[in-house]
Amino acid sequence: DAGITQSPRHKVTETGTPVTLRCHQTENHRYMYWYRQDPGHGLRLIHYSYGVKDTDKGEVSDGYSVSRSKTEDFLLTLESATSSQTSVYFCAISAGDRGGNTIYFGEGSWLTVV
Amino acid sequence: DQQVKQNSPSLSVQEGRISILNCDYTNSMFDYFLWYKKYPAEGPTFLISISSIKDKNEDGRFTVFLNKSAKHLSLHIVPSQPGDSAVYFCAASDGNKLVFGAGTILRVKS
Numbered sequence: 001d002a003g004i005t006q007s008p009r010h011k012v013t014e015t016g017t018p019v020t021l022r023c024h025q026t027e028n029h030r031y032m033y034w035y036r037q038d039p040g041h042g043l044r045l046i047h048y049s050y051g052v053k054d055t056d057k058g059e060v061s062d063g064y065s066v067s068r069s070k071t072e073d074f075l076l077t078l079e080s081a082t083s084s085q086t087s088v089y090f091c092a093i094s095a096g097d098r099g100g101n102t103i104y105f106g107e108g109s110w111l112t113v114v
Numbered sequence: 115d116q117q118v119k120q121n122s123p124s125l126s127v128q129e130g131r132i133s134i135l136n137c138d139y140t141n142s143m144f145d146y147f148l149w150y151k152k153y154p155a156e157g158p159t160f161l162i163s164i165s166s167i168k169d170k171n172e173d174g175r176f177t178v179f180l181n182k183s184a185k186h187l188s189l190h191i192v193p194s195q196p197g198d199s200a201v202y203f204c205a206a207s208d209g210n211k212l213v214f215g216a217g218t219i220l221r222v223k224s
Contacts, residue, residue, distance in 0.1 A: 048210070048211055090157055100145075100208055101207070104160065105158045
């Protein structure tokens with residue numbers, strides 16, 4: 001158990017509405033990540049954080065923003081949800097100080113945009 | 115451009131036989147490689163890893179091989195068990211983050 005909690009676990013929302021997913025960790029890890037999983041694409045990095053208020057974009061960051069005001073929380077916001085953002089979202093933390101170490105995933109948040 | 119590729123979307127193996135999952139990468143700066151396993155409706159779980167200074171790492175039934183000159187890694191599962199049926203992702207590290215392949219669905223038939 002990596003001490004990661006994602007909320008909500010399941011959400012259905014309408015196109016054009018804002019949505020925020022929350023990732024909470026209990027072990028004070030520096031690096032946190034948001035990935036999305038889609039068939040045929042595997043796990044693609046949306047954004048990541050390497051400290052409080054320190055974030056960077058991943059390969060599929062368009063339409064998403066993140067915030068990290070506390071070590072333990074990493075928020076992913078869809079500014080105006082679109083159907084292409086229907087996906088499973090996984091939060092992850094990196095063990096150790098180096099971001100490219102083994103990462104551990106949360107249980108996922110299933111988002112459907114209708 | 116995909117930096118990590120798993121060219122086989124699926125693999126079917128008989129119980130007790132060897133499963134070999136393959137992965138290719140393009141970025142020579144990757145220095146750490148991992149395999150993850152994922153069951154439906156769960157998050158991916160770490161399986162095994164290998165540093166670029168090694169060419170083999172073994173953990174029980176799981177062995178990962180790295181061929182740096184070919185930019186290729188593979189995961190061997192021996193013997194395969196029905197509980198190994200899952201999606202397997204390979205991943206490569208650039209020091210800040212992991213880049214994942216698209217995954218291979220492994221089915222182990224009993």
